[in-house]
Structures are given as C-alpha cells and as structure tokens.
Amino acid sequence: MEIIDVSLFWLSFGGSVNKKRWIVIAVLAFMMIFVSSGMAYVSHTIHQYSGTCSKLTGFPLMLQRMNFVPSGDCKSKDGGITCQDSAACTISNPPSGKSNKGKCTQLTTGSGKDKHNSGCVCQ
Numbered sequence: 001m002e003i004i005d006v007s008l009f010w011l012s013f014g015g016s017v018n019k020k021r022w023i024v025i026a027v028l029a030f031m032m033i034f035v036s037s038g039m040a041y042v043s044h045t046i047h048q049y050s051g052t053c054s055k056l057t058g059f060p061l062m063l064q065r066m067n068f069v070p071s072g073d074c075k076s077k078d079g080g081i082t083c084q085d086s087a088a089c090t091i092s093n094p095p096s097g098k099s100n101k102g103k104c105t106q107l108t109t110g111s112g113k114d115k116h117n118s119g120c121v122c123q
Contacts, residue, residue, distance in 0.1 A: 042068070051091050051102060051122040054081070070094050072122025074104035082106065082117045089122035 046068050049060045053074035056064050063069045070093045075084040083104045094100045102122040109118040 045069075050095065053083075053089070053104070053120045053122055067093055072102060072104070072120075074120050074122050076104075076120040078117070081119060083120035091122050 042063070045060055045063060049056060049064070049069045051070055051072045052064075053072040053076050055061065056069070060069060064071065070091045072089045072091050074087070074089045076082060077084055083106045086104050089102050089104050091098075091100045091102055105121050105123045106117060107119040107121055108115055110116055
C-alpha cells in the first residue's frame with residue numbers, strides 16, 4: 001500500500017506552489033480583510049448616526065451627503081446639539097423595514113457632573 005503526502009496539496013493547484021501564486025494569495029487575503037473591515041466601519045457609522053438632526057462632520061458627513069445616513073427634521077438649538085423639544089419627527093430615507101416616524105431624542109455623553117448634550121436625533 002502506497003502512502004501519499006497531501007500536506008500542501010490544497011495549496012498546490014495541481015502543481016508546485018511558486019512565489020507568484022503565494023503573492024497573489026497574500027494580496028487577495030489582505031484585500032478581503034481590508035474591504036470587510038471597511039464595510040463594517042461604514043455600517044457601524046451609519047447605524048450610529050442614523051436619524052441625526054444636524055449636519056455631521058468628517059466621514060459621517062460624507063456618508064450623510066451620499067444619503068447613506070438618514071436625517072431627521074427635529075428642531076434644535078446650540079448648533080444642532082440640543083433638541084428644542086421632544087416633538088414627533090420624520091426621518092428622510094429611513095433604512096428598509098423601518099418606519100419614517102420618530103420622536104426627537106436628546107443624546108448625552110459622560111455621567112454625573114461630566115454629562116453634557118452631544119446631539120439630537122429622530123428615533
């Protein structure tokens with residue numbers, strides 16, 4: 001009975017693995033990791049700022065301008081940081097399966113004496 005060595009068979013593509021194939025495999029693996037982590041970051045950013053009633057800054061602003069981040073129509077003061085009231089609001093371009101109706105909600109950060117308003121969103 002003959003024993004066949006199959007330790008690197010799954011990488012050999014039917015022949016010897018040369019340097020170019022390893023480079024292609026490595027580049028494709030890094031591209032997949034880079035693209036998937038980028039998609040996760042975009043998805044998290046969209047979820048985090050969904051329904052915001054003020055103009056965002058930086059990368060979230062770019063997503064807001066491309067209509068990936070739905071905006072709310074809450075009336076706010078202090079540059080969009082403080083909700084004027086807890087009135088009913090409408091979300092433009094809501095995610096599929098979600099209602100476009102909401103209520104103006106004040107977001108805060110910190111706790112105790114360090115607690116301060118960080119934004120107004122329609123949720």
